Amino acid sequence: MYFPPDRMHFLNSLNSAVLRIRIDFRITTPHALTLPSTMKIAVNTRFLLYENLEGYGHFLREMVSRLAKGHPEHQFIFIFDRPFHQEFISSANITAVVAGPPARHPLLWKWWYDVRVPALLKKYKADVFLSCDGFCSLATNLPQCLVVHDLAFLHHPTFIKKSHLLFYKRYTPKFLRKAASLVTVSQFSKKDLIDAYKIDADKIDVVYNAAREIFKPLHWQTQQTTRDEFTQGKNYFIYAGSIHPRKNLTALLKAFSIFKKRQKSDWKLVIAGRAAWHSKAFMESLASYKYRDDLVVTGYVDEATLSKLVGSAYALVYPSLFEGFGMPVLEAMQAGVPAITSVNSPMQEIAGNAALYADPASYHDIAEKMMLLYKDETLHAQLVEKGLNTAQAYNWDKSAQLLWQSIEKAAG
DSSP: OOOOHHHHHHHHHHHHHHHHHHHHHHHHSHHHHSOOSSOEEEEEOTTOOTTOOOHHHHHHHHHHHHHHHHOTTSEEEEEESSOOOGGGOOSTTEEEEEOOSOOOSHHHHHHIIIIIHHHHHHHTTOSEEEEOSSOOOSSOOSOEEEEOOOOHHHHOGGGSOHHHHHHHHHHHHHHHHHOSEEEESSHHHHHHHHHHHOOOGGGEEEOOOOOOTTOOOOOHHHHHHHHHHHSTTOOEEEEESOBOGGGOHHHHHHHHHHHHHHHOOOOEEEEESOBOTTOHHHHHHGGGOTTGGGEEEEESOOHHHHHHHHHTSSEEEEOOSOOSSOHHHHHHHHTTOOEEEESSSHHHHHHGGGSEEEOTTOHHHHHHHHHHHHHOHHHHHHHHHHHHHHHTTOOHHHHHHHHHHHHHHHHO
């Protein structure tokens, strides 16, 4: 149909005006600036593994239980990749679903996040997806809040399975771009994300971990009973965490050898944690370790036992080569146990002047700090007091509130 030039001009002007009205309405309408009164928050809960919780799992358990209880007006859909324990379904507004098969290697990761998860997000009409393990779905347009604990694979690639490393390198930048909001657990890790991937700092929120409540100062009788059970009544240093090359346990053994040789002490070293990937060579080397009789390797222990082991130790030694946060250091301090840990790490950010720091690349330096703490009881007492005070600054309730704000940022 033909329109005269003057009428065409009028129609163009009218279309422009309508477009401006639509834009203005979209910007100013209250529904565009406020979140729904009730939301459906889908949560990736595949790391909630009963009696096998570690870093990601502890963070996830503490966060989601508080989020669900603290926001009863909203619905939470917990997406597991295998059968789950009812302990994790802690409030009435949680719906649990199992989406198998278990996502245990890169091919199944891809299938689980990009096929199984999007289907469930659509089925349950979710408003936002929370994922706390560094992976998100690339196959949905639903807003996603992604928690990235660290970038260890970039700094220590030889400590990771090759197939996993290739997946991380290929997909991590895509996950970071896809997520509507990002969360990490320290300023150290935030800076690492910005430096490595040029992420806008405003997109990243820092939500610190905290110590589990079960870690607390123990009565001297409980401490002695624990020593009697595990170390023949002797004092001991402890390492708490998985056995993995990144944890630098070979350097810890060398440092303990120096300590034993110089101090002529009957003290023990306790290593409490499961043998993770790439730990076979380390475990085999223990048979020929000179001070094997003074070394106690417990394997994985439950929380109650671990809290007693940590709370009864003279000091924690945690010389990890790389961490995003370093929760065992904070838990030791909350239990009234001094910590020796790695310099220039997020542990230094967390503990401040309440810990001793050693170069993790120098087992001589680690040994020096162990001997310093062994000989200086005044320093030991000062670190106990400072550690207890510092640990109070980290609180799971506060962290859950901050994570909720990041979820709202994504949803909004």
